[in-house]
Amino acid sequence: MDWMVAASSVAAVFMGIGALIVRMRAARKPTSAKKIIMPPLFMSTGALMFLFPAFRVTGLELLEATAVGMIFSLLLIKTSNFEIRHESIYLKRSKAFPIILLSLLIIRILGKLVLSTTIDIGELGGMFFILAFAMIVPWRIAMYRQYTKLKRQLPNKTTAAAQLKTPLT
Template sequence: MKMLYIASSVFAILMGIGVIVVRMKASKKPTSIKKIILPPVFMSTGAVMFLIPEFRVSSMELLEAVTVGMLFSILLIKTSNFEIRDKDIYLKRSKAFPIILISLLIIRIIGKGMLSDSIDVGELSGMFFILAFSMIVPWRIAMYIKYQKLSREIVN
């Protein structure tokens, strides 16, 4: 069980580093609605895990995961802004974004360590999927709204 916690934590750290690298590269190219909307769509396929009973969560666990995910999304929304360059819309680089992402990752790993003794690993996996999805959806909706606002400025 301890090995699974360590392996999943290492994987989460590598994914976090990957997100930071992708985000830094993304600021060098114009963004699009497709680039904003597709990540949560692709992530939603992970909900198939709930077909397996071991991953299902209680109503209270669902509420907790959604609440924490939405709270975490506020930090991501605050650090995700766009700018117009050469009639294209670019994601602005934020010095705070990597720090916030790493902090959220650390909080998530600590929380997982604390909860892994009292919640079954399958349920905990389900909760963290819900947390991540509840974080990415509001963040991407906010990005979409900001993008649309800037795209109307380009047209005018």
């Protein structure tokens, strides 16, 4: 089973690097509510793993993973901010975000190495899914709330267009 822990840790490193690259590229283009909401929705399909007994966790493990995920989400929330540029909303680049993301990845890998000696690999996989989901959902909710606040500050394009078409009398 040691090779499974090592393989999943290597996969986690590549996924973390991928997430970092995607996040850096996302800051170059305007964001939308859809771009904020879709990742947790897509990730939620991973909960199908719990149909298989090997991935099921106890109530205590569920609470522990959820609590740790929500604590980790606070770091992501603090480093995710938006700004208005060129009448669009952009994700602000944060110098701390890559450091925090890599730190969370290292903590995750170390946690997996320690916990894999006492918890079955399937249960551990379920716990880390719950941790990740409990981290991304509050983070994306906070991002969405911040996005909608900024969106209200943008000039309403449909109102402006209607005003332009209205004949002056």
